[in-house]
Amino acid sequence: MNGKAQSTAYKAEPSAQNSEQGGAALTIKGVGVDYSTAEGTFTAVERVDLDIAAGEFVSIIGPSGCGKSTLLHSIGGLIPPTRGEVEFRGEVIGEPHPDRAAFVFQDYSLLPWKTTLDNVALGLQFKGVSKGERRARARDLLRTVRLEAFANSYPAELSGGMQQRAAVVRALAMDPDILLLDEPFGALDEHSRRQLGVEMAELLTTTGKILILITHSLDEAVFWGDRVVVMGASPGHVKEVMEISAPRPRAVDFMLTDEFVDARRHLLELSRHDLDGEPEPAE
Amino acid sequence: MKRRIVMRASSPLRTRAALIRCVVVVAALIVWAGAVRLGFVDPVFVSSPGDVGRALAGFTRDAEVLSALVVTVRTILIAFVIGTVAGLVVGTVLGLSRTLKDAYMPPILFLLSTPKSMFLPLFVLSFGITTQTAIAFGAFTVFFYVCVNIVGGVELVEAHHLRLARAFGASRLSTFRHVVFPASLPGFFAALWHGMTHAVSSILLAQLFVAIGGLGTLISVYSTSLQTDKALALTVVISVIAVALAALWSITERRLTSWRANQ
């Protein structure tokens, strides 16, 4: 994939939506997804249009079942959109291509019969990277999330948060242009979530990649996002796209600023109606 | 077709269980010997533990028994290999294809549930009174058990693991090697296990009812000529072989699926 050289060029400008590069790197054009079920077709995502610039961080929030995961899978080429298409640098994304877009799945999906190290090295193995090299790289990545002591443990021996960290670095190992994160911190309590967030901040935001993060935490959505996409349900659609203008990377103090508090309040009001059943993070 | 729960009792518990088992065996032997001595049963028909022991010892010098043992073991292995390879191939293909599975699984399951011994006469008709009859009948029986267990194993592959493989760019071969195969290992082992036990039982059955040589035929010869001690001693030999195979098997399986130990 020849995108590698270009993605390095973007690294200098994490907030690339303001850059002279201008235009979108990732274009989601009228994407809709129908599932065929026993009862007929079910529209999970009606229509989503979104332009995302290189290096941009987009958070997606919305009630459970509104099609967030479906949309994300479509963006990465896992589910072909029923309507519309996804383009990356002018190329239509048809099949999954881990160098271009790598996933962190909602259920982390570590293979239980492989050690943590081999799970992290999985994509590299599929790519044909030699055993020594991929293990060395996986080991380095495990160190960045303080999991090096568990390199030879099986996933069943890891806590939920540890498995999620492993799944995040498994995606990072591909050095993709786009990282698709489906509630990567979902299984964590508020404290570890913040802890992990701070750790991941460096890893995730200094790389100049496009990041798309699905989350149920409004705090997380605002803290990380250059934009927050608010989705609504039945059928899934975009209700609002909100800009968060503070430059990234953001320090924890950002959570005390007016911008953060106002944005969060606005999102809370927006989602009050349909986040029924979804517990709000404790204040 | 779950064979056993993966759970290991602590060792004092296991020792105690083994002890209780021994007590039952010893008690049975004492009752048997006592019944013969006191004249409750006729030693011509049931022999006695002492006679069986002596017959067992005699086998080590008995060329007839030793060559029958070799014939039986060889026939079992050949039938096992043929039936297992066929079952593996067909089972994997059926397991991976919905359409083929829908088409062929019902007849296979139907045949699985009918007693296979019913078909033995047909094999005799086709192959005559030869070892081929035993091999063909054994392989036929093994095939069904292996095939069904392999299909069951492949069904255990989880959709989200397949999705993971696709997302991370796995080729078809890699997907099979790193996802489908390991996920179906438990089914694979169940298949080999059922294949082996049915290879043993079907070969002995064939040898018992068709005079083609081997331990089965020998048992039938000894029983009809009222050499009960030898017939029983042969049964003991066969049981020991079966138990040894089972032990070997569970050790191998445990080692190869060690990742399951902590789940």
Ligand SMILES: Nc1ncnc2c1ncn2[C@@H]1O[C@H](COP(=O)(O)OP(=O)(O)OP(=O)(O)O)[C@@H](O)[C@H]1O
């Ligand atoms: N494979 C499928 N077949 C049929 N319907 C599906 C399938 N996958 C998802 N759906 C339906 O599509 C809708 C959207 O699912 P999706 O997983 O995208 O929701 P989500 O927003 O990610 O929810 P959550 O926040 O709970 O993860 C749901 O109503 C779900 O029932």
Ligand SMILES: [Mg+2]
């Ligand atoms: Mg989801």
